[in-house]
Amino acid sequence: MTDFSHDTPECKKAILAVHDAMDVLSGKWKIYIIAALCFNSKRYSDLLRDVRGISGKMLSRELKDLEMHRLVKRTVMDTQPITVSYELTPYGQKLKEVINQLAVWGMEHRNMIIEEMRNN
Amino acid sequence: MTDFSHDTPECKKAILAVHDAMDVLSGKWKIYIIAALCFNSKRYSDLLRDVRGISGKMLSRELKDLEMHRLVKRTVMDTQPITVSYELTPYGQKLKEVINQLAVWGMEHRNMIIEEMRNN
DNA sequence: CTGTATCCACCTTGATACTG
DNA sequence: CAGTATCAAGGTGGATACAG
Numbered sequence: 001m002t003d004f005s006h007d008t009p010e011c012k013k014a015i016l017a018v019h020d021a022m023d024v025l026s027g028k029w030k031i032y033i034i035a036a037l038c039f040n041s042k043r044y045s046d047l048l049r050d051v052r053g054i055s056g057k058m059l060s061r062e063l064k065d066l067e068m069h070r071l072v073k074r075t076v077m078d079t080q081p082i083t084v085s086y087e088l089t090p091y092g093q094k095l096k097e098v099i100n101q102l103a104v105w106g107m108e109h110r111n112m113i114i115e116e117m118r119n120n
Numbered sequence: 121m122t123d124f125s126h127d128t129p130e131c132k133k134a135i136l137a138v139h140d141a142m143d144v145l146s147g148k149w150k151i152y153i154i155a156a157l158c159f160n161s162k163r164y165s166d167l168l169r170d171v172r173g174i175s176g177k178m179l180s181r182e183l184k185d186l187e188m189h190r191l192v193k194r195t196v197m198d199t200q201p202i203t204v205s206y207e208l209t210p211y212g213q214k215l216k217e218v219i220n221q222l223a224v225w226g227m228e229h230r231n232m233i234i235e236e237m238r239n240n
Numbered sequence: 241c242t243g244t245a246t247c248c249a250c251c252t253t254g255a256t257a258c259t260g
Numbered sequence: 261c262a263g264t265a266t267c268a269a270g271g272t273g274g275a276t277a278c279a280g
Contacts, residue, residue, distance in 0.1 A: 006160050006162070006166075007159055007160060007170075008159070011158075011159040011160070013223075013227075014155070014158070014159075014219075014220070014223040015155050015156055015158075015170070015223075016226075017222070017223035017224070017225075017226035017227045017230070018151065018152065018155040018219060018222050018223050018226055019152065019172065019226070020226035020227070020229055020230045021222045021223070021225050021226030021229060022151055022152065022222070022226075024229065026148070028146070031138065031142055032138065032139065032142065035134070035135050035138040036135055038131075038134070038135075039127055039128070039131040039134075040126045040127060040131070042126070046126075050127075050135070052139065091232070094225060094228060095225055097221050097224075097225075098218065098221040098222055098225055099134075099138060100134070101217050101218040101221050102137070102138050102141045102142070102145075102218055103133075103134040103135075103137035103138050103141070104137070104217075105137075105141050105214060105215055105217075105218055106136075106137035106138055106139070106140035106141030106142075107133075107137045107140070108214060109140055109141060109144065110137065110140045112211070
């Protein structure tokens, strides 16, 4: 097991837990996809538009990954032509608070950047 | 501006905020480094050990990045030989809640995996 | 609409050796 | 101890074409 420098056991546990989480969430697009699914289920084409800059290949690859980890549920709708809906599983929904905190920080961050530009 | 499918304005704002946050946090190692610095300031060599798998090159590169974004403060200690201490800035500390939520989820996730293995 | 297959450029990363 | 320089390798991801 890794040996941490000055950290108490609780610190180490938290740090390892972050690793456990990131094992699933690492990858260039996962967080964005989960964020996009946080509020509504969406179709493939919706995600392709809402996740800025992602390509079709990457989207399906990452979705498959998230599905495998039980974070996302894929549902084929019986339409003509078929459409596919993606949504967070109850388990994936537990990530909402992470996403929420990220959003909170992102807003603060953006405000700081704007503030900084004003001071130049 | 991106056009989101069914999302309300608040949803869109949150999703964009996540992007703002990830602009700074993306990269294979940033989250791990921040997590490692969440509880204690650490030296370069401490981080090299505590961030599992990172190489020296990547560590200094990512630290430089984090420093540029004002999340991390670098302090050269006047020892022989010199040592360098890294710590979260007050601004970087605001990420603690993100890290904490990640850790919470990571523990749940690990427990689910263990539970699953038990059922096989 | 929802993907998959292929090809390829590029970037990221690791290893190693080196500096102050 | 705390990095930097260089090189090579592999993975990541985009474009395109195609399939069900």
